Amino acid sequence: MDKVVCPGCGEEVSLRGVKAGDRIDCPNCANLTLRLKEENGRYFLVEIPQVSCPTCDRLIEVSEDLRPGDVLTCCGEDFLLTYEFGAYALREKSAKG
Numbered sequence: 341m342d343k344v345v346c347p348g349c350g351e352e353v354s355l356r357g358v359k360a361g362d363r364i365d366c367p368n369c370a371n372l373t374l375r376l377k378e379e380n381g382r383y384f385l386v387e388i389p390q391v392s393c394p395t396c397d398r399l400i401e402v403s404e405d406l407r408p409g410d411v412l413t414c415c416g417e418d419f420l421l422t423y424e425f426g427a428y429a430l431r432e433k434s435a436k437g
């Protein structure tokens with residue numbers, strides 16, 4: 341087993357030198373960051389979700405221990421992580437509603 345299928349483009353990605361838990365960048369998917377997972381001896385790739393900072397538009401990775409309602413900091417400001425319509429987003433903490 342040295343290849344897995346990328347969930348973004350459906351192409352096979354080489355696992356050479358990569359272990360479970362490592363990050364992989366698919367050569368075909370410039371905006372996709374993937375992590376290699378292993379379950380019951382099967383390897384597969386999951387997309388690492390990203391959110392963009394409302395202030396600077398920088399993409400921030402949503403690590404696995406973050407949940408909606410958690411706070412991320414960028415540009416010296418705190419943002420609330422939200423999850424709506426299948427995607428994460430950041431909202432200014434001070435903004436209500």
Ligand SMILES: [Zn+2]
Pocket residue numbers: 346347348349350351366367368369372
């Ligand atoms: Zn891909």
Ligand SMILES: [Zn+2]
Pocket residue numbers: 393394395396397398414415
């Ligand atoms: Zn920012």
